[in-house]
Amino acid sequence: MTQALKIYIDGKWIDSSNPEKQDIINPANQEIIAKAPKATKEETEATITVAKNAFESGVWSDRTPQERAEVLLEIADKMEESLDELVTLEVENNGKTRKEAEYDALDAVSSFRYYASLLNTSTGQTYEASDDIQTVIIKEPMGVAGLIVPWNFPLLMSVWKIAPALAAGNSIVLKPAEITPMTAVKVFELIDQTSLPKGVANLLMGAGSVVGQTISESNDVNVVSFTGSTEVGRNIMQAATGNLKKISLELGGKSPNIIFADADLDTAIDYAMYGIYMGSGQVCSSGSRVLVQEDIYDTFIEKFVEGIKKIRVGPGNDENSEMGAIVSKKHMESILEYIRIGKEEGAHLACGGNRIERDGMEKGFFIEPTVFVDVDSDMRIVQEEIFGPVVVIQKFNDEAEAIKLANDTVFGLAGAVFSRDQNKAMRIIKKVRAGITWINTYHLTNIQAPWGGYKQSGIGRSLGTYGLDEYQETKQINISTQPQPIGWFR
Structure with missing residues (x-):
């Protein structure tokens, strides 16, 4: 039986108001395995508002790093329990071999655990700016993160974005590729079973020209992370200029x-x-x-x-x-x-x-x-x-x-x-x-190392501490230890 997929907004699975559906195909035999919704511009804007409200409420962004780490570990455990299903969905939806899908799924679980570990070891910086001024450097979440995922690594690329964005304390709106949403849907089903507050993580399926464009243009989205073609990356970069939002682009290669x-x-x-x-x-x-x-x-x-x-x-x-x-x-x-x-x-x-x-x-x-x-x-x-x-x-x-x-x-x-x-x-x-x-090797890497390119292969980095930085603002706080008038104007 063909599965009818739904979008996930504010902790609820709902149908799109758009009656048009996307056939999800098994590329090994062209069988239709699911029907995916095509969210509208209005639904995308409403979802961004949900994410913004969740962020501003502080239900997630105000939690301590250690508290956020506990939820990331919950998600990792849920994924590990569903590893076989995730692998099967990835094989059926993307067409890759089971060996590749198993590697991706294990790496995805490790990604959540890695960023949880970073939160448990994160530190700031302090400087003695002068005899009576101490400067403290802290990292803060950015707000709403728009995450746009390609079709070649549907599960792994989703998690490479979700894990650090949530770890940093942001709310998220994730858009998987139109033709490969199956594992992203499963990940959100698992997230729904954890203690992550509702409204913090949201999932939209639909056309890049509608959902992706709306996310990129929105003044209520503070950072966009995209993996895909250089051509689409240029479009996202241009759309993001409206509020000068931060962008992270991992694009094409000819290595x-x-x-x-x-x-x-x-x-x-x-x-x-x-x-x-x-x-x-x-x-x-x-x-x-x-x-x-x-x-x-x-x-x-x-x-x-x-x-x-x-x-x-x-x-x-x-x-x-x-x-x-x-x-x-x-x-x-x-x-x-x-x-x-x-x-x-x-x-x-x-x-x-x-x-x-x-x-x-x-x-x-x-x-x-x-x-x-x-x-x-x-x-x-x-x-x-x-x-x-x-x-x-x-x-x-x-x-x-x-x-x-x-x-x-x-x-x-x-x-x-x-x-x-x-x-x-x-x-x-x-x-x-x-x-x-x-x-003397190829492709082999690890989650602690930054991932990204030079020239037209992108901007910014995923993974490692660099990946967490992509979803954080850096703030300096200057503290006077001996408050007194400065006497600048005599």
Whole structure:
């Protein structure tokens, strides 16, 4: 039976006044698994007002950090109890493999616990400004946080925003991607079972042009955190100028993975495959440009292609699947169009390039792991984010050329270097203009480290103490220890 989803406002699950619904599709077989509401502009404005009133009432914002930490731990416990259901929903709604969804769900639970731990250890600063003036620096919540989540990591990205925003003492309005709301709905069902005061956390589903735009424009929203495309990020940045609200944007990427001739070749190939084909390439930090030193260029391509031909593509709920479905028909068609463009531009298609319509995948949105070689930097497939299982392999001669090619896009989210020479690897990675980088590994990170990019890959940082800072104001309080007239005017 198809589930009828509802929006969550002021602690109540309600239907939208808009009769139009969004079909929620399982991308592995195109089955409709739910019908989602499309909230209106008026409902969005009303929800923001609810969040504002909750914030100003102090029911959450006035609680001590330790009290807020206890509620975050409640949420973490509820999520852990429902881990299997969260994983299943993520697989069915997003199309990723169960292995990936399990990793995301565990990371989501850890995120709540991490920010709870920060609250239990948070400290301010004090300064002796003069003999009789003491300055105290404190952090305060900002107010209403608008959280706009992408479709590639529906659960994890939701929690990466919810946990620090609540930890800081804000009220929130969360908008999941229109096509992948299932795990966000479940998280709010679990939040509803905790002692978090009603009205503090609210969930709206609907079009970005309506719900997202209204959140971004609202003078009652104090901070917007968005993860998604650079194009939409620009729109949010422009909309946010009305009240000069704080924005945090994690946007697109076209990340370089630099392989030197002295690298451990098997390790480099293994991580290059993981770097692009994990999540079917629908990962903002994917290593979608592999730069290979000319001495090993041909050998690398031969072994890389040999490796990816063994990747088992299939439905995410099949335990044998190593790469799942593309999230939607629309996005699959966009990827296939880029593959067509690559061939038209003169790049050599070394492997893949087709939709998979066999072995029970006829109804799903599956694309073969795809490799382009002999590419030029001015090609669209080299410069633009494809956001799918498509990699371009470029040749370089020396360190200088590797750095030049690595930085030759408008993006700067991630990057990696593979070399046995640690000094060289560190020298190169420091020249790569990106916010998330690796040496002799890829994708692996931890919640304590800041996540975000340079250039057109975004503004601000998620995770770590930096992620908490995105949802806080910094205030200085100057205290006179010996109050007396200043005598400025004689």
